[in-house]
Amino acid sequence: MSLAETPATNATEYSVSELSxxxxxTVEDNFGHVRVRxxxxxxxxxxxxxxxxxALKDERARLEAVVWRTSFQKLAFKPEEGLEVIATGRLTTYxxxxxxxxxxxxxKPAGAGALMALLNERxxxxxxxxxxxxxxKRPLPFLPRVIGVVTSPTGAVIRDICHRIADRFPVRVLVWPVRVQGESSGAEVAAAIEGFNALEARGPVPRPDLLIVARGGGSxxxxxxxxxxxxxxxxxxxAxxxxxxxxxxxxxxxxxxAADRRAPTPTGAAEMAVPVRSELLASLAACHARHDAALSRSLVEQRRTLLALGRALPSPDMLLGLPRRRLDEAAAGLDRALREVQTGRRHRFAESAARLQLDRLEALLRDRRGALRxxxxxxLHGLTQILWRRRQALSRLDGVLNPRIVASRSQEARRHLQFLEARLIQTTERALARRTERVDTAWRMAGSLDPxxxxxxxxxxxxxxxxxxxxxPDELQPGMAFEVEFAGRRRRSAIAAGKPSAAKPTQRRRQPAPAGQDDLFRK
Structure with a gap:
């Protein structure tokens, strides 16, 4: 069909601007002043x-709204998200x-909105x-090896998170793609969290050490x-x-x-997840430097202390000087003490020998024999007197008693008297035996003192x-005659007038004295 054959129409033709x-x-004329809930x-x-x-919304529709700056400053009630309000104004188009x-x-406020009421109830x-x-809530790991991110794989959020992690401390990032808006977004996000927790620690897909659930802003x-x-x-x-x-x-x-930590933005979550690598390296280098400096200071201080202690210690000569002097004094005092002990022993031996002279021993024996006799x-006299007195008493008792009275006494009394007489005789004999034994002992002691x-x-x-x-021995002079008394006889001897021989006589070792002999000469 050609253009000339196009049928004619009476509809007015408008441009887009004219129609808008x-x-x-039309809208402004018909709805110049409205109230909307x-x-x-x-x-x-x-x-x-x-x-x-x-925007203003209800269950079935949504109406965009704007408050110009001059009107916003005059509002007695400022708008808040989720509140149900009554707005007064005029409709217009854009x-x-x-x-x-x-x-x-x-x-003006008209009450909390349905979504906010449901959200608050939940x-x-x-x-x-x-x-x-x-x-x-649990603390976040300081440096996770793997980070799991639950978000949309096509949005700017995942790019911001990966870029921020790469700048701070590059680690492995696993993304679980989900819808972050719509009716199925909640179920997908819940499944992603549970799926990350179900991964094995050493499986083909590593289990994350930290999870980030992220989304951009919105209504x-x-x-x-x-x-x-x-x-x-x-x-x-x-977990x-x-x-x-x-x-x-x-x-x-x-x-x-419900999360362990809330981040204001996805980028803030990336900053919370990992530290700054350069800052860690700088801190580590600072710690190494401080450690080296502290170790050096400690070594210097210990060397200084060791040198001070070494200067304070005395030398070996100072340490051994006093013990050496004490040893020398003890060695000199030992000879002197030995000579003093030897002299003292000689004096005591001389005194003991003087007390053991023959005439003194004989006089002592005479005294002991006289005392024994x-x-x-x-x-004997005492025993005789006791026996005599006992016999006299028995005689008097026998004379006093009437024969007829004695005969009338019981046989038991006679046995009692006989028992007393036997005990008297036995006691007297024991006393006599003890006295005799003492006399024999004294006699043997006196005999042991006989020179x-x-x-x-x-x-x-x-x-x-x-x-x-x-x-x-100094009393024996050369040419002097003397007698040597042995057991049972004597021998005459004299000291030679000539000089003594230079050779020293061989000394015989003194045989140990029999038991009891030392007691005889020791006072």
Whole structure:
């Protein structure tokens, strides 16, 4: 068909701008002043220009809203995310995007929105179960080897996280791709958390040491999947420490309460996950330097202390000087003490020898014999007197008793008297035996003191011309005659007048004296 054959029409032809302008005027004329009830969604605070942009919604529709800076400053009630409000204003269109919106002039609260009420109810329920308790939260590993990220693989979030980790401390990153918006996002995020926890530590796919659940900013409806109860329970039950990085710093979801740590942004989560490698190297180098410096200072101090101690120690000559002097003094004192002991022993021996002279021993024997005879006579006389007195008493008793009375006494009395008489005789005999034994003992002791007994054991007595025992060898002069008394006889001898021979006579070793002999000469 050719252009000339195109059928003609009566419809007016408009340009896009003309049609958009006509629609704008129609909307503004018919809805110049309206009141709309709805829930605030997507509010992020005033823009840098001072204007505020958000949306009003209910169960079936959504209306874009704007508050210009001049009207925003006059509002008695500032808008908040999730609140149900009554907005007063006028409708208009935005030709640049074929949208219509309400320009709000007044805003009043109408109650909490349905989504916020549901979110608050779910939060209170999970908090009552203890899923948000602080003691359940675990510390993050200082330097994880593998980090698992649960997010969309095509968004800017994963690129920001990987880039930030690579800049700080490159580690292995595993991405579990999920939808971060929509009806199935909650189930996919919960399955991803459980899937990471189900990995084996040494399997073909390594088990992460840290999990990051991340998403960019958005409205409450966009982030609603992270408020899902399954997601919150999976995050609380995760055996791997988990960081929640959902939305911007002003966005809060229920997974933020259940996670071990909340990051304001996905980039902040990457900064929390790993330290800065360069800073660690610098700290390590500083620690090494401090350690080396401390070790050097310690060695210098110990050397200084050792030198000071060495100077304080005395020399070997100083240490041995006093013991050497004491040893020399002890050696000199030993000879002197030996001579003094020898002299003392000689004096005591001389005194003992003087006491053992023959005339003294004979006088002592005479005294002991006289004392023994006197004791013997006294004992015999005493025993005789006792026997005589006992017999006199018995005689008097026999004379006093009448024969007829005695005969009338019982046989038992007679036996008693006979028993007493036998005991008297036995006691007298025992006393006499003891006295006799004492006399014999004294007699034997006196015999042991007899000088002739000493001579029988090999000793001799040197007597001068006057028959006096010579006790000092200096009394024997050359040419002097003397007698040597042995056991049973004497021999005359004299000292030669010539000089003594230079050869020393051989000394015979003294035989040990019999037992008891030393006691005889020791006083």
């Amino acid at each position: 302008g006509a629609l704008k005027r 709805g829930e605030i969604s997507g509010y992020r605070g005033p823009h840098a220009s001072g204007h505020a942009y958000f 030709p640049g995007s074929s949208k219509y919106q309400i320009v709000i002039e007044d805003l 939060r209170l329920k999970l908090e009552a179960e203890g899923l948000f308790a602080r003691e359940r 409450l409806e966009d982030l609603w999947g992270f408020n899902d109860e399954a997601v919150v329970r999976a995050a609380a039950a995760s 791997i420490p988990l960081i929640s990085a959902v939305g911007h710093e002003t966005d809060w979801t229920l997974i933020d309460h 006197h004791a013997e006579s006294g004992a 002739r007994r000493v001579l029988e054991r090999g000793y001799a007595i040197i007597r001068g011309e006057d028959d006096r025992p010579v006790t000092n």
